[in-house]
Amino acid sequence: MSTYMNNAATSWPKPDPVPKAVFDFMVGRGANLARGAASGRDLDTMDMVIECREWLGRTLGGYRDGDPRYISFTANITESLNVVLKGYLKPGMTVATTSMEHNAVIRPLRRLEKKGVKVEVMGCDGCGKLDPDVFRALCESKKVDMLVMSHGSNLCGAVQDVDSLSRICGEKDIHFVLDTAQTAGVIPISASKLGLAALCFTGHKGLMGPQGIGGIVWKPSFAELCEPFVEGGTGSFSHEEHQPESMPDKFESGTPNLPGIAGLLAALKWIDEIGIDVIHKREEELGSRLLEGLKSVPGIVFHGSSEMDGRLPVFAVNFEGMDNGVIAGKLADMGIETRPGLHCAPLAHRTLGSFPQGALRLSVGFFSTEEQVDMTLKAIKQVAEEG
Ligand SMILES: Cc1ncc(COP(=O)(O)O)c(C=O)c1O
Incomplete structure (x- = not known):
C-alpha cells in the first residue's frame, strides 16, 4: 500500500460510496440522459442528474436557492474555465488575473490575448497571496471587465482573500470568476454570497468524486451573457437547428459523463454527512x-x-x-x-x-x-x- x-x-482514496455509485449506475441502470422514451431507467437517470445539480447548488451556494438549471456539467474545471472565459471575453475587454494561476486559467487567457483581449496579471507576494489593494488600484486605473483567479494555490496552498476581492468586484461591477479546483469540498464557499459570475469546479479533488466530471455554478444574468463554446445535441428542442438558449441545455451538448455524475452525487452526500x-x-x-x-x-x-x-x-x-x-x-x-x-x-x-x-x-x-x-x-x- x-x-x-x-x-x-x-x-x-475516494469514500467507499463513490466507486459503488459508479458501479451501480453502470451495471444496474446506465440509461442515457433525455435520449430515451421515458422508461423507468430513463427517468432514473434524469432524477439522478437533477439531484446532483441540486446537491451542487446546496454545497457551492448556487443562485436562486441553488436552482439546478444554473449548474452546468463539464468534463473538468479546465473545460469549465474555457467555457466561461471564451464564452464571455471579447476583443477590447480587460481581464485581470494573478501571478499564481494554473495553466487552466493562463493558457485560455493567452489565446484570448492574441485575439485582442487585454490581460492584466497582478503580482502576488512571496507567500502566493494577492493583496486586494493591488486589485483595487488596477480597477481605479482602468476599466476591468472580469477578474478570474484561483481560490487556493495548487502549488503552495495559499488561500486568497475572496471576501475583499468580491466586495471590490461588487463596487466596480466586475464579473468575478473563481477557480475552486483546490478548495471546493475543503473550504466552505458560496457562489451567491460572493456574488460570483461563475464558480468553476472540478469533481475529483476536494469534492471526492471520480475524474472526468466538473462544472460551473452560474449567476443567471451572467450565463445569459456568455456564448456556448460547444454546440450539438442536448436531447431537447430536437426540431431546432440552433443551440437552445435555455439552461442548462445552453452549455451542455453531447452525452454527459453519467457514471461521473453518479459518483459525484455520492461524494457530495458523503461530504455533507462528514x-x-x-x-x-x-x-x-x-x-x-x-x-x-x-x-x-x-x-x-x-x-x-x-x-x-x-x-x-x-x-x-x-x-x-x-x-x-x-x-x-x-x-x-x-x-x-x-x-x-x-x-x-x-x-x-x-x-x-x-x-x-x-x-x-x-x-x-x-x-x-x-x-x-x-x-x-x-x-x-x-x-x-x-x-
Ligand atoms: C488551481 C487549479 N486549477 C485548475 C486545475 C485543473 O484541474 P482539472 O485537471 O481537473 O481540469 C487544477 C488541477 O490541478 C488546479 O489545481
Whole structure:
C-alpha cells in the first residue's frame, strides 16, 4: 500500500460510496440522459442528474436557492474555465488575473490575448497571496471587465482573500470568476454570497468524486451573457437547428459523463454527512504535522508560507543542491507518492522563485493518517541526508 501525498493532483482514496455509485449506475441502470422514451431507467437517470445539480447548488451556494438549471456539467474545471472565459471575453475587454494561476486559467487567457483581449496579471507576494489593494488600484486605473483567479494555490496552498476581492468586484461591477479546483469540498464557499459570475469546479479533488466530471455554478444574468463554446445535441428542442438558449441545455451538448455524475452525487452526500468544517480541520491537523516535521529537515527551502495560517495542506519545497525530480523518484521507490516539477503552473513558480527547477509538492488529504505523515518525514530525512 503506497503512502499517497499527492492529493492536490486528485484526492485518493475516494469514500467507499463513490466507486459503488459508479458501479451501480453502470451495471444496474446506465440509461442515457433525455435520449430515451421515458422508461423507468430513463427517468432514473434524469432524477439522478437533477439531484446532483441540486446537491451542487446546496454545497457551492448556487443562485436562486441553488436552482439546478444554473449548474452546468463539464468534463473538468479546465473545460469549465474555457467555457466561461471564451464564452464571455471579447476583443477590447480587460481581464485581470494573478501571478499564481494554473495553466487552466493562463493558457485560455493567452489565446484570448492574441485575439485582442487585454490581460492584466497582478503580482502576488512571496507567500502566493494577492493583496486586494493591488486589485483595487488596477480597477481605479482602468476599466476591468472580469477578474478570474484561483481560490487556493495548487502549488503552495495559499488561500486568497475572496471576501475583499468580491466586495471590490461588487463596487466596480466586475464579473468575478473563481477557480475552486483546490478548495471546493475543503473550504466552505458560496457562489451567491460572493456574488460570483461563475464558480468553476472540478469533481475529483476536494469534492471526492471520480475524474472526468466538473462544472460551473452560474449567476443567471451572467450565463445569459456568455456564448456556448460547444454546440450539438442536448436531447431537447430536437426540431431546432440552433443551440437552445435555455439552461442548462445552453452549455451542455453531447452525452454527459453519467457514471461521473453518479459518483459525484455520492461524494457530495458523503461530504455533507462528514461536514466540510470537519474535513478542513482534519486536513489542517495533518498539514500542521507535516509542516512542523519538514521544518527540521536539513537544507529544506519552502516556496510560499512556512506557517499553517489558514492555508491548504499543500507544500512546495526544495532541498539545497538536490533535484526535486530525483527526490520524488527516490520517494516513489520507497512507496511515497508526491509530485515534482512545475505543476502546470509556471507563473506561480516564477512568483515563488522556483522556476525553472520546480519543486517537490506534498499534499495530504482527508484519508491521510498520522502514520503516513511520519513515514513520509522519515523517508524525506533519509533522502536529504543521503544527498
Ligand atoms: C488551481 C487549479 N486549477 C485548475 C486545475 C485543473 O484541474 P482539472 O485537471 O481537473 O481540469 C487544477 C488541477 O490541478 C488546479 O489545481
